[in-house]
Amino acid sequence: MGKPKIALYWCSSCGGCEESVVDLAEDILTVVEAVEIVFWPVAMDFKYEDIAAIPDGGIVASLINGAIRMEEQARIAKLLRQKSKYVIAHGSCAHLGGVVGLANFYKKNAVLDRAYKEVPTIHNAQGILPKEKTDDSGREIELSAFHDTVKALDQVIDVDYYIPGCPPPPNLIKNAIMSLLEGRLPPKGTVLAETKALCHTCPRRESKPDKIMIREFKRVWETEWDPSRCFLDQGIICLGPVTRGGCGERCIQANMPCKGCFGALESVIDQGAKSASFLASIINAEDPEEISQIAASIPDPAGLFYRFSLPSSILKGKIDKEAK
Amino acid sequence: MSKHITIDPITRLEGHGKIDIFLDEKGSVERAYFQVPEFRGFEKFSEGRACEEMPTLTQKICGVCPTAHHIASSKTLDALFNVNPPEAAKKIRELMFNAFMFEDHMLHFYVLGGPDFVVGPDAPKAERNILGVIGKVGVDIGKKVIDMRNRVRGVNATISGSSLYPVCGLPGGISKPLTAEDITSINEIIVPGLVKVSTIDEKGVSGVEEYSGTFLQQLITGLLCPPEALGMGKGSTEATASVRQMLYERMIRTFQFRIANMVRQEVINKILLKNGFEANIVKMKFNSVTDADEAVKAKWLGDLLRGYDPKRGEEKPFTIDEVRAMFGYGPKETGHKEEVPSEQTEEPNVEEEEENENREEPSQPDNPV
Amino acid sequence: METFEPKIVGFLCNWCSYEGADSAGKAQKACPANLRVVRVMCSGRIDPQFVIQTFMEGADGVLILGCHPGDCHYKEGNYNALKRYTVLKNMLKGFGIEEGRLRLDWVSATEADKFVQVVSDMVEHVKQLGPFNHHNH
Numbered sequence: 001m002g003k004p005k006i007a008l009y010w011c012s013s014c015g016g017c018e019e020s021v022v023d024l025a026e027d028i029l030t031v032v033e034a035v036e037i038v039f040w041p042v043a044m045d046f047k048y049e050d051i052a053a054i055p056d057g058g059i060v061a062s063l064i065n066g067a068i069r070m071e072e073q074a075r076i077a078k079l080l081r082q083k084s085k086y087v088i089a090h091g092s093c094a095h096l097g098g099v100v101g102l103a104n105f106y107k108k109n110a111v112l113d114r115a116y117k118e119v120p121t122i123h124n125a126q127g128i129l130p131k132e133k134t135d136d137s138g139r140e141i142e143l144s145a146f147h148d149t150v151k152a153l154d155q156v157i158d159v160d161y162y163i164p165g166c167p168p169p170p171n172l173i174k175n176a177i178m179s180l181l182e183g184r185l186p187p188k189g190t191v192l193a194e195t196k197a198l199c200h201t202c203p204r205r206e207s208k209p210d211k212i213m214i215r216e217f218k219r220v221w222e223t224e225w226d227p228s229r230c231f232l233d234q235g236i237i238c239l240g241p242v243t244r245g246g247c248g249e250r251c252i253q254a255n256m257p258c259k260g261c262f263g264a265l266e267s268v269i270d271q272g273a274k275s276a277s278f279l280a281s282i283i284n285a286e287d288p289e290e291i292s293q294i295a296a297s298i299p300d301p302a303g304l305f306y307r308f309s310l311p312s313s314i315l316k317g318k319i320d321k322e323a324k
Numbered sequence: 325m326s327k328h329i330t331i332d333p334i335t336r337l338e339g340h341g342k343i344d345i346f347l348d349e350k351g352s353v354e355r356a357y358f359q360v361p362e363f364r365g366f367e368k369f370s371e372g373r374a375c376e377e378m379p380t381l382t383q384k385i386c387g388v389c390p391t392a393h394h395i396a397s398s399k400t401l402d403a404l405f406n407v408n409p410p411e412a413a414k415k416i417r418e419l420m421f422n423a424f425m426f427e428d429h430m431l432h433f434y435v436l437g438g439p440d441f442v443v444g445p446d447a448p449k450a451e452r453n454i455l456g457v458i459g460k461v462g463v464d465i466g467k468k469v470i471d472m473r474n475r476v477r478g479v480n481a482t483i484s485g486s487s488l489y490p491v492c493g494l495p496g497g498i499s500k501p502l503t504a505e506d507i508t509s510i511n512e513i514i515v516p517g518l519v520k521v522s523t524i525d526e527k528g529v530s531g532v533e534e535y536s537g538t539f540l541q542q543l544i545t546g547l548l549c550p551p552e553a554l555g556m557g558k559g560s561t562e563a564t565a566s567v568r569q570m571l572y573e574r575m576i577r578t579f580q581f582r583i584a585n586m587v588r589q590e591v592i593n594k595i596l597l598k599n600g601f602e603a604n605i606v607k608m609k610f611n612s613v614t615d616a617d618e619a620v621k622a623k624w625l626g627d628l629l630r631g632y633d634p635k636r637g638e639e640k641p642f643t644i645d646e647v648r649a650m651f652g653y654g655p656k657e658t659g660h661k662e663e664v665p666s667e668q669t670e671e672p673n674v675e676e677e678e679e680n681e682n683r684e685e686p687s688q689p690d691n692p693v
Numbered sequence: 694m695e696t697f698e699p700k701i702v703g704f705l706c707n708w709c710s711y712e713g714a715d716s717a718g719k720a721q722k723a724c725p726a727n728l729r730v731v732r733v734m735c736s737g738r739i740d741p742q743f744v745i746q747t748f749m750e751g752a753d754g755v756l757i758l759g760c761h762p763g764d765c766h767y768k769e770g771n772y773n774a775l776k777r778y779t780v781l782k783n784m785l786k787g788f789g790i791e792e793g794r795l796r797l798d799w800v801s802a803t804e805a806d807k808f809v810q811v812v813s814d815m816v817e818h819v820k821q822l823g824p825f826n827h828h829n830h
Contacts (some may be wrong), residue, residue: 020488025473042336047333114367130363141519220494259380
């Protein structure tokens with residue numbers, strides 16, 4: 001019968017999710033004893049034609065990381081969906097859109113122009129942009145199209161499970177794979193991490209008072225803070241209350257606040273809106289002028305609150321008024 | 325019969341790529357194209373974000389080298405705020421960067437590029453990867469490598485939260501000092517680890533002779549071989565073969581250099597003494613470098629570059645046309661650029677044998693932060 | 694060309710502003726028909742997710758009306774509403790949502806005239822801004 005087949009693929013990704021798999025360290029040997037990896041571009045030489053040759057449903061699980069930004073990524077995601085029994089969205093970009101989703105605050109043309117024409121280090125006098133088809137003296141080559149917006153994986157294919165994080169800690173990945181192999185999967189659609197907010201497991205939770213009231217939000221370069229006390233209580237924006245736990249509080253351990261990479265809690269559709277909501281509720285003022293002033297001390301609220309989740313938010317990106 | 329071959333995707337590197345090769349009627353490579361079907365637009369979507377977000381935002385450009393972006397961004401913030409970080413912060417950043425370079429080179433050597441050398445490009449597809457490498461060198465060495473890399477990444481987790489996602493960079497410094505316990509735990513990883521790493525090298529990764537041999541062959545072919553034999557066409561691809569060899573050479577040699585730099589007798593003695601042994605009863609022997617050795621090596625390398633075979637005698641070095649003939653090609657009309665790799669600067673500084681008391685100072689790291 | 698008639702969704706709190714709207718109705722005051730009312734128990738109940746979802750579902754403007762400061766039936770609910778509205782407004786700027794599409798005001802149970810005034814002002818303002826057509830999907 002052969003070992004169960006696993007595939008790993010990266011869409012619009014940085015490779016960090018791959019690294020977190022490699023960070024399974026010795027456990028990776030246990031995993032490869034139990035499975036056959038049939039596709040993993042970062043580490044193995046299998047090509048797209050090798051996936052196409054596998055019968056439908058022949059792959060037990062595909063772990064797909066990265067957001068969908070280009071047509072090729074959508075195509076391969078769909079191909080893997082066809083060939084796999086389960087598809088697991090691996091990492092923040094696949095789960096929520098990730099930081100690459102911040103590009104949804106800009107129009108596609110603005111993004112391309114900036115990188116290919118405007119940045120100080122580029123010399124592109126002819127203003128050449130990537131093209132889907134290029135003909136060089138009769139030799140035709142193709143390059144994948146660039147979508148207008150960034151999408152999360154489940155906006156393109158049906159996803160069975162999510163492993164959150166940017167990148168996910170290796171133990172979450174290992175647990176997911178072992179659950180799969182041992183046949184003890186939770187209900188479809190489960191995010192494979194904690195169900196409670198980060199605050200529940202935060203090492204600083206003892207120092208959190210019952211009621212936090214702030215007169216000013218401070219940026220990390222304009223203040224010193226006590227490394228043993230709750231960030232919010234010291235006026236530093238931390239998205240722990242609206243972020244799913246399970247990450248091991250890696251950032252908190254390094255004395256920096258949570259940025260929300262594990263995404264929203266169970267019944268929340270829009271993590272950014274909840275961030276706005278809770279940060280507003282800890283403002284210690286009643287006068288509208290004072291409230292305005294304190295609210296103004298939050299830098300770039302849209303970018304901060306939707307850092308990882310813009311494509312999967314309600315608005316998905318900047319309002320695009322142009323009729324299609 | 326003209327033909328169009330596509331390699332899609334390219335593998336064992338960080339990133340996306342596809343290669344299109346066009347063959348002419350004779351089956352020679354007429355033209356090759358490399359395209360990157362990936363673009364995210366960090367240059368644009370970073371605009372409008374708070375400046376302190378840059379270290380953790382730009383590091384998402386690459387998950388293999390996030391630390392490099394993180395530190396570059398932190399230094400940019402230093403400049404933006406016109407501040408000079410305290411010495412401790414600079415040293416911790418440097419430690420972080422060096423630990424990252426170490427494990428990153430290990431990743432490249434064993435997981436990414438290494439299979440090409442250890443397993444070889446002719447091995448079946450399913451073996452040209454880290455599993456094939458472990459298959460060749462044995463599970464014990466494989467485990468040692470995995471363990472070592474993991475522990476060094478643990479060093480960066482201690483410093484910055486996570487080796488995968490460092491967060492400590494701030495304008496003017498870092499968010500977290502190293503406590504005495506941190507330093508002890510880092511030392512416990514690095515110090516014995518260094519000996520472990522040099523043990524691997526001393527015993528030799530099995531296949532290392534093969535890889536050296538292959539590497540040398542590639543060096544020769546890259547420098548002297550007609551580009552056609554390497555499947556490279558006319559035009560701008562002519563320099564590619566030699567440049568490629570230089571790059572590979574630099575990567576592997578940098579790796580060796582860094583290990584060698586960290587292996588010092590005082591470190592070994594520390595471990596010996598800690599375990600109740602006398603100092604100097606164990607010495608690490610690397611590539612011995614005496615002046616005589618240097619001279620031999622220089623001559624050998626020179627001969628190699630000129631295609632000179634001592635067995636044929638002093639008077640008759642190989643000519644370019646003779647090399648071309650060996651590969652089945654006619655004489656070359658135009659001159660072929662023989663690029664000499666400038667590898668002298670990255671010579672590993674290593675321990676001497678008992679007779680030679682001189683210990684060379686390790687050179688400065690490439691990029692002090 | 695058809696004149697644009699904005700669709701405004703109003704979240705009105707049960708104790709003050711809803712009563713105020715009701716009293717405007719009872720007094721048969723002329724009021725623009727653009728408003729669709731959603732009654733909540735307290736303006737502090739309004740989750741920013743509601744506001745954003747409302748825009749996505751087709752509203753051109755969102756109006757939040759609560760009790761005057763100090764008069765909240767639940768003591769502090771309206772202060773929370775004011776704080777959330779302030780932070781939310783700033784956040785929505787980043788999405789290109791113009792000033793004035795989201796508005797918060799205080800209307801007591803007896804302020805029928807104020808209710809009419811606030812709604813009329815809002816309709817005028819959003820008419821100037823144009824439809825909230827988005828093509829985000």
